[in-house]
Amino acid sequence: MLAKSPGLDTLAKSLSLRSPMNADDFDFLQNLPHRIERFDAGSYLIREGTHPDTCPVILDGFTFRQKLTVFGSRQIISLQIPGDMIDVQNLFLDESDHNVQSLSTVTVAHIRQSTLEHLLLSRPHIARAIWIQALVEASIYREWIVNIGRRDARTRIAHFLCEFCIRLKAIGLARDDSFELPMTQEHLADCTGLTPVHVNRVLKQLSDTGLIVRNKRHIMVAKWAELAHEADFSQRYLHIANA
Amino acid sequence: MLAKSPGLDTLAKSLSLRSPMNADDFDFLQNLPHRIERFDAGSYLIREGTHPDTCPVILDGFTFRQKLTVFGSRQIISLQIPGDMIDVQNLFLDESDHNVQSLSTVTVAHIRQSTLEHLLLSRPHIARAIWIQALVEASIYREWIVNIGRRDARTRIAHFLCEFCIRLKAIGLARDDSFELPMTQEHLADCTGLTPVHVNRVLKQLSDTGLIVRNKRHIMVAKWAELAHEADFSQRYLHIANA
DNA sequence: CGTAGCCTTGATTTGGCTCAAGACCCGTGG
DNA sequence: CCACGGGTCTTGAGCCAAATCAAGGCTACG
Numbered sequence: 066m067l068a069k070s071p072g073l074d075t076l077a078k079s080l081s082l083r084s085p086m087n088a089d090d091f092d093f094l095q096n097l098p099h100r101i102e103r104f105d106a107g108s109y110l111i112r113e114g115t116h117p118d119t120c121p122v123i124l125d126g127f128t129f130r131q132k133l134t135v136f137g138s139r140q141i142i143s144l145q146i147p148g149d150m151i152d153v154q155n156l157f158l159d160e161s162d163h164n165v166q167s168l169s170t171v172t173v174a175h176i177r178q179s180t181l182e183h184l185l186l187s188r189p190h191i192a193r194a195i196w197i198q199a200l201v202e203a204s205i206y207r208e209w210i211v212n213i214g215r216r217d218a219r220t221r222i223a224h225f226l227c228e229f230c231i232r233l234k235a236i237g238l239a240r241d242d243s244f245e246l247p248m249t250q251e252h253l254a255d256c257t258g259l260t261p262v263h264v265n266r267v268l269k270q271l272s273d274t275g276l277i278v279r280n281k282r283h284i285m286v287a288k289w290a291e292l293a294h295e296a297d298f299s300q301r302y303l304h305i306a307n308a
Numbered sequence: 309m310l311a312k313s314p315g316l317d318t319l320a321k322s323l324s325l326r327s328p329m330n331a332d333d334f335d336f337l338q339n340l341p342h343r344i345e346r347f348d349a350g351s352y353l354i355r356e357g358t359h360p361d362t363c364p365v366i367l368d369g370f371t372f373r374q375k376l377t378v379f380g381s382r383q384i385i386s387l388q389i390p391g392d393m394i395d396v397q398n399l400f401l402d403e404s405d406h407n408v409q410s411l412s413t414v415t416v417a418h419i420r421q422s423t424l425e426h427l428l429l430s431r432p433h434i435a436r437a438i439w440i441q442a443l444v445e446a447s448i449y450r451e452w453i454v455n456i457g458r459r460d461a462r463t464r465i466a467h468f469l470c471e472f473c474i475r476l477k478a479i480g481l482a483r484d485d486s487f488e489l490p491m492t493q494e495h496l497a498d499c500t501g502l503t504p505v506h507v508n509r510v511l512k513q514l515s516d517t518g519l520i521v522r523n524k525r526h527i528m529v530a531k532w533a534e535l536a537h538e539a540d541f542s543q544r545y546l547h548i549a550n551a
Numbered sequence: 552c553g554t555a556g557c558c559t560t561g562a563t564t565t566g567g568c569t570c571a572a573g574a575c576c577c578g579t580g581g
Numbered sequence: 582c583c584a585c586g587g588g589t590c591t592t593g594a595g596c597c598a599a600a601t602c603a604a605g606g607c608t609a610c611g
Binding site: 561 | 582589597
């Protein structure tokens with residue numbers, strides 16, 4: 066529980082990609098007190114209206130933020146990948162305004178909110194990296210608003226695939242523009258504001274056109290430049306330094 | 309330029325609503341070095357791809373964040389009202405990923421990014437308030453994703469009106485559920501992912517049903533409870549303390 | 552008093568939704 | 582080892598909410 070764990074490497078690496086960090090900061094992050102927990106797919110990590118006292122960090126697997134309308138439909142708001150801190154906002158806000166659920170089996174490290182608050186004050190370089198992570202997430206929200214508000218279904222799905230692929234590549238979970246979707250087509254529909262049926266048709270169409278190759282949930286982007294062009298995709302909003 | 313100005317009152321008040329602040333902090337905010345600038349309606353305050361060296365704070369008027377697709381359509385991502393700092397993210401991110409434009413004539417106070425960076429490190433209570441403002445903005449993004457992704461046109465417009473009204477009331481710019489829209493119906497369409505024509509029809513329909521009363525751009529919410537219900541509106545996501 | 556921007560309304564079209572049925576895939580238990 | 586069943590994916594048919602196209606009307610301002 067208090068001991069150094071290989072687990073928090075994921076967090077330290079993810080944050081150090083965001084802002085330069087010295088060995089001391091890096092070491093400090095790895096030694097943060099935390100508690101490991103595993104969740105089955107579909108579990109709730111955070112529920113709307115509650116105020117969690119820990120911030121989970123994803124070590125392995127995927128989660129998503131989600132809101133439900135009174136009419137019963139679900140909108141997925143964002144996806145979290147390994148290295149992401151999934152509850153920075155509840156450090157400063159009273160109640161969670163949305164739900165967080167696991168997409169697959171996930172392993173998280175819980176860090177106490179009080180530990181984080183102290184860290185934000187005492188470690189400016191780490192604090193900077195955490196804020197950058199939060200600001201980039203907000204930037205992705207903005208792009209999703211554009212995606213859902215002003216792009217047609219084909220463009221929208223293409224954009225989603227480009228974004229997810231780039232994010233995975235940045236943390237080494239995708240190679241050669243090829244990756245595994247950790248979600249059903251229903252989830253994909255809830256990410257893009259479409260229906261599962263229409264997502265299916267669009268995916269088929271993208272395969273038929275030869276832009277992607279699908280094998281179950283494995284996606285290979287066959288023609289990156291063309292897909293990105295059709296997707297109206299530019300990765301500036303992801304704020305990934307090296308690329 | 310360096311002198312105390314009545315202008316920054318707006319910022320100090322807005323931030324102190326977000327996190328408790330002592331007289332010293334309050335005074336410090338009012339005495340921040342800044343430069344006042346006015347913009348005509350439609351001016352660009354920030355352009356995608358640039359890195360401004362000041363953060364504008366709205367003293368009077370309204371601005372909006374906006375992105376354009378390659379197909380030429382525009383999506384408005386958020387609205388800023390007096391007291392809002394409109395460029396906190398560029399403190400930490402290299403290039404702006406979107407545009408900010410004025411909706412009406414606006415007066416802003418430019419604060420140097422370096423001044424802000426120093427402030428974030430030296431004044432924890434103010435820093436907290438600034439981060440809360442940024443986190444609440446992200447929360448509003450999340451709600452807009454839901455609004456655009458999963459609500460029909462009538463619900464969407466109703467939700468937009470509820471949100472805008474509550475935000476204005478929080479800073480004393482609306483009374484009795486009655487306020488002035490600082491935008492054209494085309495802007496409203498770009499906020500909601502609809503077309504101007506359809507926005508017009510929905511507004512008419514909301515008047516005809518008696519939920520709102522319109523006089524040019526003046527909106528009076530005649531039946532708040534009913535409008536909020538139809539809008540699937542709950543103000544939790546705005547994180548306004550007192551209400 | 553002309554003109555440009557905004558608003559309003561009608562007619563028609565269409566992208567994506569709904570409804571429905573069947574196929575596939577995989578884990579489970581007999 | 583195979584039958585069963587539930588979740589997911591796929592495809593077809595028909596429909597509808599919102600888009601598009603188009604034409605006037607209003608208002609403010611030079």
